[in-house]
Amino acid sequence: MSAAAVTSPGLRPSISTGCTLREVVDTSPEPIRCPAEALASRVLGVTLDSRSVRPGDLYAALPGSRVHGAEFAAATAASGARAVLTDEHGATLVAAAGVDLPVLVTADPRAVLGWVASTVYGNPAGDVTLLGVTGTNGKTTTTYLMDAVLRAAGRSTGLVGTVETRVADVRVPSVRTTPEAPDLHALLATMRERGVQVCSMEVSSQALAQHRVDGAVMDVAGFTNFSQDHLELHGDMDTYLAAKELLLTPAHSRRAVVVVDDEGSRHAAAGATVPVTTLSGRPDADTHWRVVRRSPRAGGIDFVLADQAGQELALRCPLPGDFNVLNAALAAVMLLTAGLSAEQVRSGLAAADGVPGRMERVSEPGRDPLAVVDYAHTPDAVGAALQALRPAASGRLVVVLGAGGDRDPGKRPGMGGAAARYADVVVVTDDNPRTEDPAAIRTAVLAGARSAAVDGVEVIEVGDRRAAIEEGVRQAAGPGDVLLVAGKGHEPGQEVAGVVHPFDDRAELARALREARS
Numbered sequence: 121m122s123a124a125a126v127t128s129p130g131l132r133p134s135i136s137t138g139c140t141l142r143e144v145v146d147t148s149p150e151p152i153r154c155p156a157e158a159l160a161s162r163v164l165g166v167t168l169d170s171r172s173v174r175p176g177d178l179y180a181a182l183p184g185s186r187v188h189g190a191e192f193a194a195a196t197a198a199s200g201a202r203a204v205l206t207d208e209h210g211a212t213l214v215a216a217a218g219v220d221l222p223v224l225v226t227a228d229p230r231a232v233l234g235w236v237a238s239t240v241y242g243n244p245a246g247d248v249t250l251l252g253v254t255g256t257n258g259k260t261t262t263t264y265l266m267d268a269v270l271r272a273a274g275r276s277t278g279l280v281g282t283v284e285t286r287v288a289d290v291r292v293p294s295v296r297t298t299p300e301a302p303d304l305h306a307l308l309a310t311m312r313e314r315g316v317q318v319c320s321m322e323v324s325s326q327a328l329a330q331h332r333v334d335g336a337v338m339d340v341a342g343f344t345n346f347s348q349d350h351l352e353l354h355g356d357m358d359t360y361l362a363a364k365e366l367l368l369t370p371a372h373s374r375r376a377v378v379v380v381d382d383e384g385s386r387h388a389a390a391g392a393t394v395p396v397t398t399l400s401g402r403p404d405a406d407t408h409w410r411v412v413r414r415s416p417r418a419g420g421i422d423f424v425l426a427d428q429a430g431q432e433l434a435l436r437c438p439l440p441g442d443f444n445v446l447n448a449a450l451a452a453v454m455l456l457t458a459g460l461s462a463e464q465v466r467s468g469l470a471a472a473d474g475v476p477g478r479m480e481r482v483s484e485p486g487r488d489p490l491a492v493v494d495y496a497h498t499p500d501a502v503g504a505a506l507q508a509l510r511p512a513a514s515g516r517l518v519v520v521l522g523a524g525g526d527r528d529p530g531k532r533p534g535m536g537g538a539a540a541r542y543a544d545v546v547v548v549t550d551d552n553p554r555t556e557d558p559a560a561i562r563t564a565v566l567a568g569a570r571s572a573a574v575d576g577v578e579v580i581e582v583g584d585r586r587a588a589i590e591e592g593v594r595q596a597a598g599p600g601d602v603l604l605v606a607g608k609g610h611e612p613g614q615e616v617a618g619v620v621h622p623f624d625d626r627a628e629l630a631r632a633l634r635e636a637r638s
């Protein structure tokens with residue numbers, strides 16, 4: 121058991137020459153007030169978390185939902201911080217605490233932090249080609265596929281996203297999908313130092329709304345799709361979409377590829393202020409690129425991508441599920457836009473591995489039930505994953521799912537509803553309850569499932585996730601049955617009341633299948 125992680129592990133470059141506070145002030149897009157006698161001081165790094173301050177750091181003390189970062193200024197001084205960047209209120213807190221550090225003051229420290237971190241680490245984003253993907257679902261998958269193709273083409277690569285952070289061959293698990301700005305620029309400086317040429321990264325809506333990617337302009341941006349998620353942070357769908365659309369502006373990207381198969385992504389493409397290449401999964405679409413043919417094969421799907429001039433590219437998606445064809449097509453068009461050849465894209469995709477916890481088969485090949493773990497945690501994704509599995513189910517399609525706590529409560533009935541619409545048996549269980557009452561989360565998922573369930577669809581409640589997976593295996597005992605365990609994918613733990621208990625859906629499912637056979 122461990123406490124839930126609140127800070128990024130933070131890969132830092134081994135050498136940071138840093139910069140003076142004068143340079144910090146001069147390169148900031150917004151005014152920063154700094155005591156004149158401190159302007160010549162050098163800072164070597166930046167952090168927004170007092171617990172990760174290193175000697176020579178600039179500590180960004182941000183106002184938070186629970187506490188003001190300035191409360192920790194004294195602790196950062198003891199850890200060797202050289203200066204504090206904060207807002208007016210933070211400055212009064214630092215002064216009241218008698219902390220003997222120069223204080224830089226600006227109206228909204230988050231809004232300058234990306235640029236400040238970029239300056240301190242020597243503008244590393246300019247030295248690494250950045251391919252950034254946003255969208256509700258498919259970011260991790262698309263970035264993994266791009267990374268696989270780039271490595272096959274001989275590039276030294278970086279990867280930033282939900283599952284892990286990679287700098288060439290160094291891998292660390294990720295705490296966030298998109299790191300905080302100081303961590304991102306430190307990471308890019310580390311990539312530069314280790315010779316990384318291209319970095320594929322996920323850009324979450326939270327990151328865009330919170331200025332986490334400021335100062336890192338994507339050479340090519342990608343937009344997968346738009347549907348409900350994360351309203352706990354954005355409040356409503358328009359604000360959520362507006363956050364994603366920031367990626368398609370010159371402050372954040374040079375050009376973009378947008379899959380325009382839903383209303384939100386069409387709105388994003390139409391309003392973009394960078395050049396956009398459009399892509400669709402519909403054969404008759406009037407887009408720059410479109411998927412004109414698909415043929416499923418073991419473990420994946422062969423498909424043909426066509427442009428408006430009639431050029432056709434025959435490609436292989438290494439993952440099952442029609443939606444993954446769109447992720448693979450987006451990866452392909454982003455890479456072509458970044459300058460890879462059609463042959464590099466073709467051979468790289470054909471050799472790509474699967475993505476951890478995304479439509480990952482856990483059962484042995486050819487053995488019933490086909491049992492799959494997937495990261496579907498939105499109504500749209502639950503529907504997409506189940507529809508992808510339906511053709512494989514000559515018997516019953518069983519799904520085990522829950523919804524996370526402290527995340528958009530509005531998506532819970534929709535997730536239950538999608539499960540009941542596309543599966544024959546729905547086992548509602550716990551995901552990561554976090555600080556919420558697990559039974560209350562299940563009630564919301566169950567309500568959606570029960571109201572969508574037509575005659576013959578069974579809805580069962582089993583709170584304990586291990587027992588729910590075992591129940592799923594029992595329910596999928598007939599010939600041709602298929603079992604999906606959704607929502608936690610690659611996650612190595614289950615977070616309950618601030619504590620992360622080791623729990624891996626893949627290991628649990630494999631064990632339950634073994635035990636059912638013995």
Ligand SMILES: CC(=O)N[C@H]1[C@@H](OP(=O)(O)OP(=O)(O)OC[C@H]2O[C@@H](n3ccc(=O)[nH]c3=O)[C@H](O)[C@@H]2O)O[C@H](CO)[C@@H](O)[C@@H]1O[C@H](C)C(=O)N[C@@H](C)C(=O)N[C@H](CCC(=O)O)C(=O)O
Nearest residue numbers: 168169170182183184185186187189192296297298324326
């Ligand atoms: C809801 C949300 O966005 N919260 C973010 C917010 O937290 P907060 O306002 O509650 O911060 P707080 O706890 O009040 O602390 C205030 C300040 O004091 C600092 N502090 C706090 C305690 C301490 O001991 N020392 C210290 O320095 C904190 O670093 C913070 O800067 O500001 C913090 C840093 O300033 C973020 O780390 C934190 O993200 C949390 C961890 C989070 O869970 N974010 C999720 C929702 C997220 O970003 N998810 C996306 C998308 C996921 C996906 O769909 O893939 C992601 O990109 O990961």
Ligand SMILES: Nc1ncnc2c1ncn2[C@@H]1O[C@H](COP(=O)(O)OP(=O)(O)OP(=O)(O)O)[C@@H](O)[C@H]1O
Nearest residue numbers: 256257258259260261282443494495496501504505
């Ligand atoms: N293009 C798509 N359209 C609809 N659903 C998708 C698509 N791609 C993936 N999914 C579903 O969404 C789940 C999450 O996929 P993935 O991890 O690639 O997305 P993500 O955008 O990175 O998610 P997160 O926001 O949690 O980081 C998959 O397991 C699958 O069920």
Ligand SMILES: N[C@H](CCC[C@H](N)C(=O)O)C(=O)O
Nearest residue numbers: 497523524527551552607608
């Ligand atoms: N990256 C997503 C994934 C959540 C997955 C699900 N397991 C949950 O806990 O809700 C998020 O932070 O909303």
Ligand SMILES: [Mg+2]
Nearest residue numbers: 259260282322
């Ligand atoms: Mg992701």
